[in-house]
Every structure is written in structure tokens, then in C-alpha cells.
Amino acid sequence: MRRVSSIAVAGIGIAALAFTTTACGGSSSDSKKDKGAAIAYDVGGRGDQSFNDAAYAGLAKAEKELGVKVDDQEPSEGESDADKVQRLTELAREGHNPVIAVGFVYAPAVKEVAKKYPKVTFGLVDDDTVHAKNVVNMVFNEEQASYLAGVAAALTSKSKTVGFVGGVENPLIKKFEAGYVQGVHDTDKSVKVKVQYLTQPPDYSGFKKPDLGKSTANGQLDAGADVIYQSAGKAGTGVIEAAAARGKWAIGVDMDQYKQAGLVKVKDKILASATKGVSDAVFNLIKSVKDGKPQSGTVRYGLKTGGVGLADSNPAYQKMTKVVEAVETAKKKIISGEIKVKTTP
Amino acid sequence: MKKTDEAKPDTATGGTTAGATSGTDGAGKATGGATAGGKRFSRDRMLLAAAGPVLALVVAVVLTSVVLLASGKSPFEPYTLMFEYAANADVQVLIINQASSYYLAALAVAVGFRMNLFNIGVDGQYRLAAMAAALVGANAGLPGPLNIALIVIVAMLVGAFWAGIAGILKTTRGVSEVVSTIMLNAIATSLIAYLILPEQFGVQPKGSNNLTTGDLPSSSWFPGIHVSDVAGDVYGFVFVAIGCGVAYWLVLNRTRFGFDLRATGASESAAAASGVDAKRMVLTSMLISGAVAGLAGMPVLLGDSHTYSLNFQTGIGFTGITIALLGRNNAVGIAFGALLIAFLDKTASTLDYNGYEKEIATIMQGLIVISVVVSYETVRRYGLRRQQRKVGEELAAAARATTTREEVPA
Numbered sequence: 001m002r003r004v005s006s007i008a009v010a011g012i013g014i015a016a017l018a019f020t021t022t023a024c025g026g027s028s029s030d031s032k033k034d035k036g037a038a039i040a041y042d043v044g045g046r047g048d049q050s051f052n053d054a055a056y057a058g059l060a061k062a063e064k065e066l067g068v069k070v071d072d073q074e075p076s077e078g079e080s081d082a083d084k085v086q087r088l089t090e091l092a093r094e095g096h097n098p099v100i101a102v103g104f105v106y107a108p109a110v111k112e113v114a115k116k117y118p119k120v121t122f123g124l125v126d127d128d129t130v131h132a133k134n135v136v137n138m139v140f141n142e143e144q145a146s147y148l149a150g151v152a153a154a155l156t157s158k159s160k161t162v163g164f165v166g167g168v169e170n171p172l173i174k175k176f177e178a179g180y181v182q183g184v185h186d187t188d189k190s191v192k193v194k195v196q197y198l199t200q201p202p203d204y205s206g207f208k209k210p211d212l213g214k215s216t217a218n219g220q221l222d223a224g225a226d227v228i229y230q231s232a233g234k235a236g237t238g239v240i241e242a243a244a245a246r247g248k249w250a251i252g253v254d255m256d257q258y259k260q261a262g263l264v265k266v267k268d269k270i271l272a273s274a275t276k277g278v279s280d281a282v283f284n285l286i287k288s289v290k291d292g293k294p295q296s297g298t299v300r301y302g303l304k305t306g307g308v309g310l311a312d313s314n315p316a317y318q319k320m321t322k323v324v325e326a327v328e329t330a331k332k333k334i335i336s337g338e339i340k341v342k343t344t345p
Numbered sequence: 346m347k348k349t350d351e352a353k354p355d356t357a358t359g360g361t362t363a364g365a366t367s368g369t370d371g372a373g374k375a376t377g378g379a380t381a382g383g384k385r386f387s388r389d390r391m392l393l394a395a396a397g398p399v400l401a402l403v404v405a406v407v408l409t410s411v412v413l414l415a416s417g418k419s420p421f422e423p424y425t426l427m428f429e430y431a432a433n434a435d436v437q438v439l440i441i442n443q444a445s446s447y448y449l450a451a452l453a454v455a456v457g458f459r460m461n462l463f464n465i466g467v468d469g470q471y472r473l474a475a476m477a478a479a480l481v482g483a484n485a486g487l488p489g490p491l492n493i494a495l496i497v498i499v500a501m502l503v504g505a506f507w508a509g510i511a512g513i514l515k516t517t518r519g520v521s522e523v524v525s526t527i528m529l530n531a532i533a534t535s536l537i538a539y540l541i542l543p544e545q546f547g548v549q550p551k552g553s554n555n556l557t558t559g560d561l562p563s564s565s566w567f568p569g570i571h572v573s574d575v576a577g578d579v580y581g582f583v584f585v586a587i588g589c590g591v592a593y594w595l596v597l598n599r600t601r602f603g604f605d606l607r608a609t610g611a612s613e614s615a616a617a618a619s620g621v622d623a624k625r626m627v628l629t630s631m632l633i634s635g636a637v638a639g640l641a642g643m644p645v646l647l648g649d650s651h652t653y654s655l656n657f658q659t660g661i662g663f664t665g666i667t668i669a670l671l672g673r674n675n676a677v678g679i680a681f682g683a684l685l686i687a688f689l690d691k692t693a694s695t696l697d698y699n700g701y702e703k704e705i706a707t708i709m710q711g712l713i714v715i716s717v718v719v720s721y722e723t724v725r726r727y728g729l730r731r732q733q734r735k736v737g738e739e740l741a742a743a744a745r746a747t748t749t750r751e752e753v754p755a
Contacts, residue, residue, distance in 0.1 A: 073697055076690075076707075078660030081650055086439055087694060089575075094698065104554040105656040116575065128552030137552070169538065170655055172554035200538030201556070201655040202472070298552075 036069030037062055037286045038096035040087050042103030042125075043204040045074040048234035049262045050254035051207075051278065055102045055125065057255065058282025066290050071096060078202075084109035092117040098136075098289045100282055101125065104172060110135060121294040123285045125278060126172060128298050136295045138281040141302035142172075143179030143341045144334050145274035146229070148303075148310040149251045150183020151330045152272055153227040154191045155323045156249055161192045163220035165213060165239045167206040167232030169197035171344075176231040176253070176274070178345040186339070187326065194220045195345075198235055206235055213238030221246050227271065229253070237263060244269035254278065256311035273311040277301050304335050393728045397721040398671060398678070404716040409709045423701050430695035431688060435576035442579060444680075444687035445586040445644040446658070450665025451683055452593050453504075453638035455674040457522075459597060460630040461610040466511060466526025467638040468662025469533030474504040475642030476537050476558060479653035480546055482646075483559035492565040497643060504639020505632045507533065512631030516624040522631065530662075541655070557654040567647035580648030587680075589637065594676040606630055638662065667714050673721070686710060 039059055041052045056072060063070045071094070073087055084101075088109050091099045100123035101110050107127040114122045114135045121134050128137045153162040164180050166173040181193050196216050198206030206212060213235035217228055221242065228243050229251040230236040236253060243250035244266035252273030257263055263270065281301055288295045301307020310327055312318055333339040410420035430436055450467050457464035464470075478500035485495055511529060514520040541547040547556040569578030597603035609616040609626045617623050641661050642653075650657065668686055672678030693706030 071698075073694075074703075076693075076703070078658060080443070080645055080658035081656065082439055082442060082645075083691075083694075086435070086691070089435070090694065090698065107553060107555065108650065108656075126554055129550055139552075170554065171549055171556060200535055201541075202537070202657060202659050203534050 034069075034097065035071065035095040037098055037100065037289070038071040038073070038091040038094075039100040039102055039123075039282065040073045040084070040091065040106065041075060042105060042207075043075060044207045044233040046072070047262070048207070049237050049257060049260045050233050050252075051276075052102060052233070053260070054255045054276065054278035055100070055282050058279035059100075059286070061279065061283050062286040062290075066287060068286060068290055081108050085112050088113040088122070089116065092120045092122075097121060098123055098285055098294070100285060102278070103127075121285070121289050121296075123282070125281065131297070133296055134294070136285055137298045138278075138285070139298060139300050140276050140278075140281075141300070141308055141341075142231075142274070142276055143175045143182075143343050144303040145276060145308035145310060146176045146179030146231075147183035147186075147334065147339070147341045148327050148330055149229050149272065149274040150180040150185075151187045151327050152310065152317075152323050153180070153229060153249075153251060154184040154187035155326055156271060156320065157191060157225075157227045159224045159226045160188075160190055161194065161224040161226065163194045163217070163225035163228035164196070165216050165220070165228060165230040165232055165236070166195070166197040167213075167230075167235050168199050168201050168204055169206075170201050173197070173231050174345055175343045176229075178342045180229050181345060182342055183330070186330075194223060194225055196220065198232060207233035209235050210238030210241070214242045217242035217250075221248055227251065229274070231274075240266050240270060252311070256313055258311065258313040268314070268316065270314060272314065272317050275309050275311045277307040277309075280307065303331060393724055394673070397673065397724045398681075398717070400720040400724065401671070401713060401716040404720060405709055405712040408712045408716070409705065412708055413705065418701060422699075423696055423705055426695050426699050426701070427688075427692035427706075430692045433576075434572055436691055438572055438576045438579055439691045440684065440687045441583060442644060442648065443691060444683040445580055445583040446641050446661050447664055447668055447683040447687055448586045448680060449589060449637060449644070450641040450661045451668035451672060451679045452589055452665075452676075453634045453641065454662075454665045454669035455672070455679060456593070456630055456634040456637060458669055458674045459610050460606050460626065461613075462515075462627065462630060462634070463523050464508060464511070464526055464631065464634045464638070465523060465666065466508060466529045466533075466662070467634070467641065467665050468660065469526070469530035470504040470507045470635050470638035471641035471662055472537060472657070472659065473507050473533045474500040474639030475646050475657060476540065476653045477503040478639075478643070479558040479561065479646055480540075482561045482565055483652070486562070489564035492562070493567060493647065496561075496565065496647065497640070500639040500643055500646075501636040502639070505636040508631045508635025508638065509628070512628040512635075515631070516628050541653070555654050555656065557652040559652060561647075561651045563651075565647070566651060567643075569648055578648070580644045582644040582648055585640070586644065589640065590676040590680060593637075602629075638665075641665065667710065671713065671717050685713075 037059060039055050044052055046052055046056055059070050059072060062068050073091065076083065084106055088099055088101060092113060098121040102125045104127040106124060107129050110122050110124045111130045114132050118134055121136065123136045123138060124130055125138045128139050130137060162184060164177055166177055177195055184191050184193050198212045198216060213230065213232050217239040220228055227249040228239055230239040231253045232239060240250040240263060249271040250269055252258065252270050254276045255273065256275055257273045258267045258270045285295055303309060318324065330339065334341060413420045413423065450471060453467045454464055478496045481499045482492055482496040485492055487495055507529060511522045511525040514525045515522050539545060541556050541558065543549050546558060548559045549556050567581045569581045571578050597607065605616065605621045605626060609621055609623055613623045645658055646653065664686060668679055668682040671682035689706045689710055693703040696703045696705055
């Protein structure tokens with residue numbers, strides 16, 4: 001008899017929950033007033049010294065120069081699309097405009113939420129699949145910047161061995177690899193490229209764990225590499241530290257990492273950085289919304305427009321005139337279309 | 346209730362206890378039930394069973410408040426915020442949907458626990474199962490309901506297969522399932538990463554940086570209950586999950602197999618002596634555990650994402666372990682556990698908007714796990730001591746009664 005009643009309790013409990021759901025008319029999505037711009041980060045979040053921080057830099061710049069209010073939100077470990085939908089919905093509901101989703105993983109969520117809030121402009125970084133009037137797809141030619149990094153690496157290497165450390169082996173990071181390897185081999189066929197990825201999706205910890213980056217980089221250094229290019233988010237800082245500790249070169253990614261406060265101790269060994277103008281893209285979008293002429297459709301950032309490039313803040317790099325020249329020549333050739341950079345390895 | 350209690354004669358306990366039991370009513374009955382190894386409910390046992398989780402929750406809340414105080418924040422406001430947030434229909438939908446995945450994963454773990462097997466591999470099992478099922482579903486091209494059935498069956502088979510590897514390793518080579526299932530998780534990750542490459546079975550939609558297994562035809566989407574445009578749908582699979590809970594309870598408590606399973610879990614040698622093939626039980630329960638684990642990815646696959654992509658939800662299997670512990674492997678307990686953890690997960694995001702760190706919820710989940718383990722053990726020991734004392738008193742009373750009777754004629 002007791003057993004029956006325990007099932008009954010369960011049934012009533014579940015039914016009660018279902019009822020509260022249906023009975024409760026309100027939802028967390030009733031709109032409020034203007035709250036300015038907001039971004040939702042990708043795996044790794046703030047403090048990765050690269051991708052997400054680049055987005056934040058754009059946001060911070062908008063706050064300073066445009067005087068817009070800003071907010072930012074971090075994802076949780078192993079969350080589902082439903083959580084991303086909720087995060088974007090929440091930001092739109094709070095009255096944020098634009099709402100910028102950093103990372104291709106947000107694509108399904110943006111698609112869903114953009115429909116619910118047609119008056120809000122949604123930005124989507126690194127993805128070009130969501131086509132709606134109020135969605136801006138911001139995509140980059142990472143392979144072009146990576147090509148330049150490859151040229152610089154090939155010419156700087158003395159051991160004729162260079163390395164590439166990718167965070168997570170997904171199509172996006174493979175674009176970095178493809179451009180880099182092509183850049184190295186176009187410059188000097190005899191240079192060997194060691195390519196390694198930290199984790200396989202859906203294990204995204206390869207973007208988050210500097211220790212993983214460090215040990216992998218050490219492996220490549222042991223194998224004779226003396227220039228390592230990384231595209232691994234926060235884990236990339238481990239790669240840079242490992243290279244610097246041995247007096248070898250590292251190439252930064254996404255932002256001009258030479259200028260990053262978190263990397264000030266090792267900046268002398270950051271040869272250059274293959275930049276990806278996430279910061280500018282974010283800023284431009286916020287500005288367009290502020291000006292009342294929101295962007296729409298696909299906005300592509302390449303070498304031509306300065307959306308990607310090779311940052312040369314390190315004085316040591318600027319002194320290598322031969323390398324600088326070769327990179328400049330390659331840049332011109334890519335812009336003119338003489339060099340076509342592959343997007344897959 | 347009293348009636349049923351009295352109707353059941355205490356066969357297993359000796360005459361002394363039986364005599365005393367009828368005098369002390371329910372409380373004494375618990376002793377009798379416990380020694381008999383049967384599952385007889387009494388108010389006392391129910392209270393003790395509820396005391397564990399309640400104590401754990403209270404301790405977790407208090408400790409979380411201490412953490413909040415230590416970091417200079419209000420020790421109570423986060424709870425209010427979370428409850429207020431949970432009052433919204435869309436958040437409730439989110440909680441229920443998430444709880445369905447958690448529930449299935451926890452059932453899978455619980456099947457193992459009941460058999461004294463620790464299946465840590467639920468995470469790998471459900472991911473591999475979801476991937477394979479999504480792949481088959483996207484390409485099989487069967488009409489609607491048939492395709493859904495195929496997807497679910499494939500998921501269960503793949504989950505069972507992956508768990509079965511650990512089962513076979515245990516029965517044939519004596520490999521601990523804890524070790525093998527953890528390793529199988531890592532292998533599943535690599536295997537999925539390989540299979541989802543465009544060179545194998547993966548699809549990279551144009552302009553996307555994601556990899557998927559292709560979209561399920563819309564006829565294969567599991568219909569949900571539409572709540573409102575903003576709140577979205579409650580997954581239809583929620584009800585399948587509830588059905589699984591009922592089946593779990595029925596099989597474990599109402600079938601010969603369930604009895605064998607629990608008996609083997611309680612004492613392998615005793616079960617063997619009563620004619621249960623322990624090895625076969627290990628393999629069978631691993632297979633069942635894996636098959637249920639395979640279902641854990643289905644609510645999301647059939648109700649929301651309709652494809653397995655690089656951002657398919659991970660970690661459900663590990664959360665399932667927490668929930669199975671919290672729910673004491675009991676079908677109803679697990680349901681509450683799943684709802685609680687889903688509640689913490691989903692309402693945590695509101696903390697970020699209100700100046701708190703959402704990791705508070707993560708801290709709380711961690712504290713719940715610790716306090717659950719500690720409080721269950723505390724309550725168990727308390728119950729044991731109480732029981733011993735009671736039996737001791739009864740024996741003493743019986744002894745006194747005998748001596749007085751003996752003394753009288755002398």
C-alpha cells in the first residue's frame with residue numbers, strides 16, 4: 001500500500017510541476033528598457049587573452065567611446081543549446097541591443113532567439129549560417145593571417161622545424177592550421193611543421209587548459225621546433241610560456257598578444273600575432289546599432305580590409321627586416337589574389 | 346496501514362523478537378523487517394529515509410551561505426533570486442526538459458548501483474548512442490514514428506554495447522568496471538570525434554564551423570507539449586522518462602530478475618548460494634544500464650537539436666551519478682534529485698545578472714554531493730544504533746520476563 005502511495009506522490013508531484021508550468025502565464029521574456037550592448041562568450045570566457053578577450057575589448061571600447069551600457073555573460077561547462085537560447089533570450093529580454101554571440105556554437109541559439117526578438121540586432125561571430133534581417137554574421141579569413149604567421153615562422157626558424165598547437169580539432173581551428181602550413185611551405189619547402197591539437201570535440205577543454213598547451217608545446221620544443229604558432233584560446237598562453245621559458249619563439253593569435261597585460265612577462269618571445277579583428281567587428285556592430293543603422297547579413301573580415309593581419313608590435317620582430325619584407329610581399333599577393341590560401345589542411 | 350502490518354507474521358525473526366514486536370508496534374516492526382531483509386515500510390523507516398536527503402540539503406544550504414558570507418555577499422538573496430527566476434514559465438520548461446535527461450542518466454547509474462556496479466561510463470555511453478542514433482535517424486528515411494522507434498532502439502543498443510564492453514571485461518578478466526568505463530568515456534570521445542569528420546559520416550553545413558550528423562527529418566521530431574511561444578515546448582520525451590522510472594521500479598521490485606539483481610548487489614556469495622549466476626547478472630545489469638544511458642541523449646536529440654553536433658550537451662552522465670546518489674537509487678527520489686539539480690543549473694544564470702557569480706550553484710551542487718554522502722552514512726549509523734538499542738532492550742525485556750517467570754516457582 002505504501003508503495004502505491006509513493007508512486008502516487010511522484011505522479012502528483014510531476015503533475016503539480018506541469019500545472020505550475022502551464023498555469024503560470026508570465027515568462028522571463030517580457031521586455032524591459034534599453035540596457036545597451038551585451039555579449040555572450042564562447043568556451044573559456046573572459047581572461048583567455050585571445051578570442052573572448054578580443055570580443056570584450058570591442059565591448060569595452062564601445063563603452064568608452066560610444067558611451068553605451070554593456071553587459072557580458074559566460075557559458076557553463078557542457079551546456080546544451082537550450083542554455084544558450086536562454087542566455088541570449090535573457091539578454092534580449094533585459095533590453096540589450098545588440099546581443100552578440102561569440103562563437104559558432106551559438107548558431108542554433110541565435111537562429112531561435114532572433115525570431116523571438118525581431119527588433120533586436122543579433123551578432124554571431126564565426127558563423128555564416130543564420131540568415132535573418134536582424135542577424136549579423138561576422139566571419140573572418142583566419143587562414144590569411146595564419147599564412148603570414150607561417151611565412152614569418154619559416155624565415156625565423158633556425159632548426160627548420162616549426163610547430164602548430166591547435167586548441168580543439170574543429171573546422172575553425174583547422175583553418176588556422178591550413179593557412180599556417182601553406183605559409184610555411186610556400187616560403188621554405190624544407191621546413192617541417194609539427195601539428196598537434198590538444199583535445200577533440202566535444203571536449204573543449206583544449207581552449208581552456210594552459211597546462212595542456214604547455215606540455216604539448218614542450219613536446220614540440222623537444223622535437224626541435226623553435227617557432228610555435230598557437231590557436232588555442234586560454235590554453236595558448238601555456239604554449240607561449242613554454243616557448244618563452246626555453247628562449248624560443250611563439251606566435252600569438254586573435255589579438256596582438258604582445259600587448260596583452262596577462263602575458264607581459266613573456267612578451268619578448270612573442271614574435272608576432274595573427275590577429276583576428278573580433279574586437280573591431282564587435283565595436284562596428286555596436287556602433288551601427290547606436291547610429292540607428294544596424295548592420296545586417298554577412299560581414300567578412302579579411303586581410304584586404306584589415307580585419308585580420310599580423311601584428312608586429314615586438315621591436316625584435318621589426319628589426320628582422322628580411323622577415324618583415326617577406327610578410328609584406330605575401331600580404332600584397334594575398335590581397336591581389338595571386339596567392340589563394342586554403343581553408344582546410 | 347496498521348492492518349497490513351499486523352497481518353504480516355514475522356517469520357524470519359525469532360520468537361522473542363516477534364513477541365516483543367507486537368507490543369512495540371511500528372518501531373519494532375522496522376527491526377523485524379530489516380533483519381528479514383525484506384522491504385517493509387514503517388513510519389520510522391520512511392522518516393529515516395527522508396532524513397538523509399533533507400539533512401544533506403540543509404547542510405549544503407548552510408555551507409553555501411557560509412561561502413557567500415565569507416565572500417562578503419548576502420547569504421540569502423541568491424536563493425530568493427533563484428526562486429523568483431524559477432517562477433517564470435520558460436525557466437520551468439527548461440528545468441523540466443533538462444531534468445528528463447538527468448533522470449534517464451541517473452536511472453542508468455542507479456541500475457548499476459543496485460547491483461553494486463559503479464557505471465561511470467554513462468557519459469560516454471549516451472554521447473556515443475546519441476551520435477549513432479542521430480546518424481541512423483538522419484539517413485534511414487523511414488516514416489515518422491517508425492524512424493523515431495529506430496532512433497531510440499539504435500541509441501539503446503549502442504549504449505548497451507558500449508557498457509557491455511565493460512561488462513565483458515569484468516566477467517571474463519575481472520577488470521574493475523570503474524576503471525574500464527572511465528577509459529571507455531575517453532575512447533568514446535575520440536571515436537565520436539573521428540566518426541563526425543566530414544571524411545567519415547559528418548556534415549559541415551555551408552558557412553558553418555560546426556560539424557553535425559545531418560538533420561533528422563522533421564517527421565522524426567518527437568512531438569512536445571507546446572506551452573507558449575516564448576516558453577517553448579516541454580519535450581515529449583519527458584513522459585518516456587517517467588515511463589522508464591515506472592519500469593525501473595517495477596522490474597526491480599516486482600520481478601524475479603529485480604530480486605536477483607538486488608540480492609547479488611547486497612551479497613554476491615549469498616546470491617550465488619541461492620542459485621543466481623552472478624557473472625550473468627553483472628553482464629545483464631551492465632547491458633541494461635548502458636541501454637538506459639543510451640536514452641539520456643534522446644530528449645535533446647528528438648526534442649530540440651535534431652542533430653548531433655560538436656556542441657551537443659556533455660556531462661549528463663556525471664550529473665547522473667550525483668542524482669542517483671541523491672535519490673538513493675529510488676525511482677521517486679531520483680526524480681526529485683533530477684529536478685533539484687536541473688533547478689540549480691537553470692536558475693543559476695539569473696545570479697550573473699544580479700551581481701552574484703553563477704558558480705554559486707556549482708558550489709552548492711558540490712556541497713550537496715559531499716553532504717549527501719556524509720549525511721546518509723550518519724543517518725544509516727544512527728538508524729543502526731537505534732535498531733541495536735531497540736533489539737537489545739527487547740532482548741533484555743524478554744530475558745527479564747523469563748527470569749521472573751523462572752524465579753517465581755523457585
